[in-house]
Amino acid sequence: MTQPLFLVGPRGCGKTTIGMLLAEVIRCRFVDTDRWLQSQVQQTVAQLVEQEGWAGFRARETAALEAVTAPSTVVATGGGIILTEYNRRYMRAQGKVIYLCAPVPVLVNRLLASPEEALRPSLTGKPLSEEVQEVLKQRDRLYREAAHVVVDASREPDRVVSEISAALARTARRKQGGVYT
Numbered sequence: 001m002t003q004p005l006f007l008v009g010p011r012g013c014g015k016t017t018i019g020m021l022l023a024e025v026i027r028c029r030f031v032d033t034d035r036w037l038q039s040q041v042q043q044t045v046a047q048l049v050e051q052e053g054w055a056g057f058r059a060r061e062t063a064a065l066e067a068v069t070a071p072s073t074v075v076a077t078g079g080g081i082i083l084t085e086y087n088r089r090y091m092r093a094q095g096k097v098i099y100l101c102a103p104v105p106v107l108v109n110r111l112l113a114s115p116e117e118a119l120r121p122s123l124t125g126k127p128l129s130e131e132v133q134e135v136l137k138q139r140d141r142l143y144r145e146a147a148h149v150v151v152d153a154s155r156e157p158d159r160v161v162s163e164i165s166a167a168l169a170r171t172a173r174r175k176q177g178g179v180y181t
């Protein structure tokens with residue numbers, strides 16, 4: 001694998017968790033745009049949003065995406081990376097984009113168990129389950145628009161990683177056969 005792989009999807013779908021595991025399995029570098037950005041500025045996402053607003057965070061997120069994109073790298077993105085058309089086009093042009101798809105109750109349960117408030121300040125000010133539902137409704141089509149591959153991310157991590165590997169192998173075979181998707 002030389003092209004970067006970009007994992008996209010809503011908060012709690014497992015971009016960071018699955019990204020780390022996938023990178024280990026396919027022996028690639030792993031990078032997470034939120035972690036990279038937080039370590040660069042020595043601030044949390046919540047602190048950045050407090051100081052610069054969501055627009056400031058989004059601009060930094062795009063710069064982070066560009067900075068971390070490299071061959072043989074699995075990139076775990078933040079859930080809102082697909083909001084910008086530039087980011088969607090950029091990821092599709094630079095590599096393969098994988099949407100980790102999971103239903104609202106699964107996402108809510110994971111986020112309740114592991115809220116990480118410093119990484120995930122509220123997007124709407126609404127209760128969690130309402131927010132997850134509302135945000136996914138707005139973004140689902142953007143995740144699908146950006147993605148080359150959609151996988152079921154509600155399964156256990158090993159299964160999700162195998163599904164991604166299988167989907168990538170299928171895509172590679174189609175390419176060898178002269179059909180580009």
Ligand SMILES: Nc1ncnc2c1ncn2[C@@H]1O[C@H](COP(=O)(O)OP(=O)(O)O)[C@@H](O)[C@H]1O
Nearest residue numbers: 010011012013014015016017110114155156157
């Ligand atoms: N496939 C999975 N099965 C069970 N739990 C998962 C799975 N993927 C992620 N999790 C858990 O869900 C929480 C959020 O995962 P994370 O990787 O941070 O999601 P994201 O980066 O998409 O917001 C973590 O506690 C993680 O352990």
Ligand SMILES: O=C(O)C1=C[C@@H](OP(=O)(O)O)[C@@H](O)[C@H](O)C1
Nearest residue numbers: 010011012078079080119120121
């Ligand atoms: O969905 C979003 O808009 C966001 C998701 C977060 O990342 P995860 O998707 O890794 O939780 C983080 O980038 C930030 O709080 C914004």
Ligand SMILES: [Mg+2]
Nearest residue numbers: 015016076077
């Ligand atoms: Mg993450």
